[in-house]
Amino acid sequence: MASTLRFVNGRVYDPANNIDGEVRDICIKNGKVVDSLPDDTPSIDASGMVIMPGGVDIHSHIAGPKVNLARKLQPEDHRHDPHPGTNFTRSGSGGTVPSTFATGYRYATLGYTTVMEAAVTPIGALHTVEELHDTPVIDKGFYLLLGNNIYLQTLLKEGRHDEFKQAVGWWINKTKAYTAKLVNPGGDEPWKGKRNSNVTDIDEKSDLLNISPRDVIEAFVKTVNELGLPHPPHIHCNNLGHSGNYKTTLETMKTAGDLRMHLAHIQFHSYGGEPGKNPDSKAVEIAEYVNTHPNITCDVGQVMFGKSTIMTADAPLAYLLRGFKKGKWVNADAECESGCGILPFSYQEHVFTHALQWAIGLELFLLSEDPWRIMLSTDHPNGGSFMSYPKLIRLLMDKEFRKEEIGKVNQKAIAKTNLPSLDREYTLNEIAIISRAAPARALNLKHKGQLGPGADADITIYDDQEDKEMMFNAPRYVIKSGEMVIEDHEFRNDYYGKILHSAPEFDEEISEDIRPFFEKYYSIEFENYGVADHYLHEHEIIPRVSS
Amino acid sequence: MTETMILIPGRSSKQGTSLNKGKLKEEYIDVTSILEMNMDDMTRLKLKDGDEVRISNEIGSAVVRCKGRKPDDLPSGVLFIAYGPPSSELMDGDTAGSGMPLSKHMQVKIEKVAA
Amino acid sequence: MAENTRIVKNATCTFCGCVCDDMELTVDLDKKVITKAKNACVLGRAWFAEHQIDDRPVAMIDGKEAPLEEAIEEAAQVLVNAKFPITYGLSDTTCEAQKQAVAISDIIRGTIDTTTSVCHGPSGLAFQDIGESTSTLGEVKNRADLVIYWGGNPAESHPRHFRYSVTPKGMFIPNGKKDRTVVMIDVRKTPSAPVADILIQVKPGKDFELLWALRALVKGRKVDPQIQVMTGVPLETMTDLVERMKNCRFGVLFFGMGLTMTRGRHFNSGALLALATDLNEFTHFVAKPVRGHGNVTGADNVVSWQTGYPFGVNFSRGFPRFNPGEFTTVDTLTRGDADAALIIASDPASNFPKAAIEHLKKIPVISLDTKETSTSKLSHVAFATSTYGINTAGTVYRMDDVPIPLRPAFESPYPGDEEILFAIKKRVHELILSKCGATGATGEARVASKLML
Structure with missing residues (x-):
């Protein structure tokens, strides 16, 4: 194995280090980027190529109980898209929910080297870790669903804020998670316990616990910032997908004050109109709030036309979507922790709502004044597969292409947006920001998303091409931790990526407070819960940050 | 005298505990060779507990011992046996494209084995 | 107690799909045997007692x-x-x-x-066609006020299954079994029957017909009274069950190989999963195959x-x-x-x-x-x-x-x-x-x- 590598004559896009298309050498030694290498080190000529840090996906659904249910649910999604193995890589199957091996290899073929799984129940964390071990090449971590956790909500109801903080710390440690994830906070109890109903207002108090979604959001923002988790609470707001939901989204962001907050797939939360009626675009209002509040980061959750799979902890939403076609549907309640809904889905150009969603996502990208805070995602596989990222990049970089595509979709929907008037074209530097530098910064992954000395040698090298979709579809080289995984567009090596997680400090005594609740209301033993250290294998603890 | 009945193989506690000892042990073989049968059916066929009967279909046949169950518990015309080698003898390998052989609800002929 | 003894707490019994993880094992380390398996059922006790070190070549x-x-x-x-x-x-x-x-x-x-x-392969096929509204067993323990077993005999195949579904007190089930209605549907009266409040005996091989009639009744459709002769189940029994299913707060349908191994196979499992899905229009309803091996x-x-x-x-x-x-x-x-x-x-x-x-x-x-x-x-x-x-x-x-x-x-x-x-x-x-x-x-x-x- 080559412990050193040098690429010369390539154009480097490393926005974190203010390098914008400069031709310079990239040197790699022992898995890290270094300043220089001895003169006799062989070089690879990267003339006519573009060098970027490996991609970082801040929000994707790739492993764990719900993902596996979605895989099992859709043989038809795999059959048309086999993923053959090689002498040293495993085979798998593709589609919108690929098998674990195919997921890792396919992310790598797009030049992505770090991916965060965005929603894991604590009771399903061990399952998730097992699948992540079978997801090759990429480094990976996961966000822990805590926003509908009954024990934590009970603490809030009782006003026990310090215990709440200790318990969040306990849960993150116990499961080896990265940060807390909130999905439709307050919505689980009406779903499971009140005949499949839902919470509709951020200030609506639950009958059972007498707290509102806002109370939950506020508590998590404060706590996660106090605990110094490397990524702020990752929030899927209430009312996802509903007309008029942009008000809820604005209220959610206001709840943060000036503390860090990440909003997931904000496109799904930027709709005007009356509930139950057709939506219109409120991308301008949402983008303006984000633009003027530097404490907020978000990913877009772009919708891409074609087959998708809805998989979400927002069970009432999945059931609502299921109502349109009455097709197959999975609901999976996790005791005391979360709900979950899954169904196959298809976004179609002629459908008003789908075209509007597509256009709103693009508006948000194009209205963003700070690419460091509005990041690229399709909420894979909800808005579409991560395999559609290259096409999305072309839509952002190429206004002529975008114009053609706009012409193909429902024009009544387009008329509800400002999309045709937006002429902006993303630069390669901005693409490097929204797909690697910004997510790495929002995750506080200091060694990723950049190519300065000491950075992880996770590097992608593309042939510079006019057609950006072609370009981003097939990097010539992909290097993971200094290993040449893809060379001349072909796999040369397998690589075993590590698990990234946090380990915040907390008061161990809290576990004696959790235990009696657990023993009463869970169905497994307290000692058998969570992810024991020996399950981790290759891993890295991302240190706490001070806010 | 021969009659056609419906055989339902299934699990039983004894089958479960004895298979832990070993499937080649006498106890397991014994447990899986007892056929439960409606008492009225037994009377009609002139059978008593412990009598040997032959159950057969187009696939194969097995000789097992019968044991009476109250008509309330087991309807007339239905037979129960714990899974094991005798039930395999009667199982059709055709799965109708499902992977699952028809393992319950098998039509079988039942006749007393002359002592 | 032997001198070289070890106690293993929170051990897991892997005999059946319940995988109860609350075992307390007493181990005689000299003889390499488990002398006691606290909390184990009859099958679990046999599992732990009989897995000794055999003398056979590796x-x-x-x-x-x-x-x-x-x-x-x-x-x-x-x-x-x-x-x-x-x-x-x-x-x-x-x-x-x-x-x-x-x-x-x-x-x-x-x-x-x-x-x-x-085993439940046909249920896997049905899952691919229908999906499944389901939940972890803890949610059943905490919430289920209507528990239906169809084509299974848990008392003998999964003896401790009831500790999740029938007997325990849960968050919204403060009185345990008293707060639940338990229904057993089977072709024969199995040793599980005593646990049931309602026992429904269906004719062998007629599960699909009964399930489909229930789906029709849930949707408010009329069914041909001949269904009673075909399935052996009176129409009043069916309508009573349908009302209970629609009006419960959290219902669960557990099903066994009485559905998957018999005539109809994945159509039976599919009909049951579809019934559970349909019921979500009225209330929260889940289904779960009772899986076999550990x-x-x-x-x-x-x-x-x-x-x-x-x-x-x-x-x-x-x-x-x-x-x-x-x-x-x-x-x-x-x-x-x-x-x-x-x-x-x-x-x-x-x-x-x-x-x-x-x-x-x-x-x-x-x-x-x-x-x-x-x-x-x-x-x-x-x-x-x-x-x-x-x-x-x-x-x-x-x-x-x-x-x-x-x-x-x-x-x-x-x-x-x-x-x-x-x-x-x-x-x-x-x-x-x-x-x-x-x-x-x-x-x-x-x-x-x-x-x-």
Whole structure:
């Protein structure tokens, strides 16, 4: 194995280090980027190529109980898209929910080297870790669903804020998670316990616990910032997908004050109109709030036309979507922790709502004044597969292409947006920001998303091409931790990526407070819960940050 | 005298505990060779507990011992046996494209084995 | 109490799909036996008591004792030289071992199938068509006020299943069983019947008809009164059940192999899953197959995440293909397609259809089992392995997809399934690489030992 590598004559896009298309050498030694290498080190000529840090996906659904249910649910999604193995890589199957091996290899073929799984129940964390071990090449971590956790909500109801903080710390440690994830906070109890109903207002108090979604959001923002988790609470707001939901989204962001907050797939939360009626675009209002509040980061959750799979902890939403076609549907309640809904889905150009969603996502990208805070995602596989990222990049970089595509979709929907008037074209530097530098910064992954000395040698090298979709579809080289995984567009090596997680400090005594609740209301033993250290294998603890 | 009945193989506690000892042990073989049968059916066929009967279909046949169950518990015309080698003898390998052989609800002929 | 005694708390019983993880085992370390299994049911007690260290060779070739390395070499040679090698079993071993088995099948381009295909395989097919509204068992404990068992006899097959569904007090079920209505639907009055508040006896083979009539009634449609004659269930009983289902707060339908193994197979499971889905228009309703062997749910999960499909997967074209009836084990054996078999922790030679067993006798079989079985006896290569959960650590999945780590009680002189399968995998990979003459690619040698596991 080559412990050193040098690429010369390539154009480097490393926005974190203010390098914008400069031709310079990239040197790699022992898995890290270094300043220089001895003169006799062989070089690879990267003339006519573009060098970027490996991609970082801040929000994707790739492993764990719900993902596996979605895989099992859709043989038809795999059959048309086999993923053959090689002498040293495993085979798998593709589609919108690929098998674990195919997921890792396919992310790598797009030049992505770090991916965060965005929603894991604590009771399903061990399952998730097992699948992540079978997801090759990429480094990976996961966000822990805590926003509908009954024990934590009970603490809030009782006003026990310090215990709440200790318990969040306990849960993150116990499961080896990265940060807390909130999905439709307050919505689980009406779903499971009140005949499949839902919470509709951020200030609506639950009958059972007498707290509102806002109370939950506020508590998590404060706590996660106090605990110094490397990524702020990752929030899927209430009312996802509903007309008029942009008000809820604005209220959610206001709840943060000036503390860090990440909003997931904000496109799904930027709709005007009356509930139950057709939506219109409120991308301008949402983008303006984000633009003027530097404490907020978000990913877009772009919708891409074609087959998708809805998989979400927002069970009432999945059931609502299921109502349109009455097709197959999975609901999976996790005791005391979360709900979950899954169904196959298809976004179609002629459908008003789908075209509007597509256009709103693009508006948000194009209205963003700070690419460091509005990041690229399709909420894979909800808005579409991560395999559609290259096409999305072309839509952002190429206004002529975008114009053609706009012409193909429902024009009544387009008329509800400002999309045709937006002429902006993303630069390669901005693409490097929204797909690697910004997510790495929002995750506080200091060694990723950049190519300065000491950075992880996770590097992608593309042939510079006019057609950006072609370009981003097939990097010539992909290097993971200094290993040449893809060379001349072909796999040369397998690589075993590590698990990234946090380990915040907390008061161990809290576990004696959790235990009696657990023993009463869970169905497994307290000692058998969570992810024991020996399950981790290759891993890295991302240190706490001070806010 | 021969009659056609419906055989339902299934699990039983004894089958479960004895298979832990070993499937080649006498106890397991014994447990899986007892056929439960409606008492009225037994009377009609002139059978008593412990009598040997032959159950057969187009696939194969097995000789097992019968044991009476109250008509309330087991309807007339239905037979129960714990899974094991005798039930395999009667199982059709055709799965109708499902992977699952028809393992319950098998039509079988039942006749007393002359002592 | 013996001097050299160890207590293992929170141990897990892997006999049935309940995988109860509240065992307290007393272990006599000198004799290597579990002398007491507190909290275990009758099946669990037998599981722990009977898994002692047998005196058998760790490996045998054609019935004769052989060194382990030689047996691994022979197994690898058989698998690599076969044209249609099948792997089967897997439900009574750890996920870690299951991963190795899938890897072997991938490398040798064989077929992998698990005991799911002859258990709840039809429910897996129904799942692909209908989906499933479901939940973990803790939610049933906390919330279910209507509990229906259909075509199952948990008292004998899963004796402690009721501790999740019937007897416990839960968050919204403060009085336990008193707050729940329990319904049993079966063709016979099983030993589970005493637990039921309502007993419904359906005619054998008429489950689908009854389920479909219930679906119609839930949707407010009229049904032909002839349905009563056909199913043996009075219409009043059906309407009463429908009202209970629509009006409960949290209903659950547990179903067993009384649906999957009988006439109708996946149509029966599908009808039941559709009924549970329909009921969500009125209230919260979930369904759950009551799975069999200790880690059959783990096998479904591992095979699914590695290949995209739950069972019956073939790799002959270099990628996974799924086709029940084509790649499921009863079929590959009955049709005579398989020319070698790797059987892990399962005994098809004692419970498969006769025609399948006859073919198994004709081909080289490699078996891994903790005990001597009909299958190990007819094996060309037979490995004796240690018992998961008793001697071997690892992960298992409960029937509701909840993963649980194992806490072994005592060491066995025999290797675990994972260890043997890992060795076979490594060797078949070497053999395949040399067979296709792969040389010189970057890092080939290193990669051979580091293949994505």
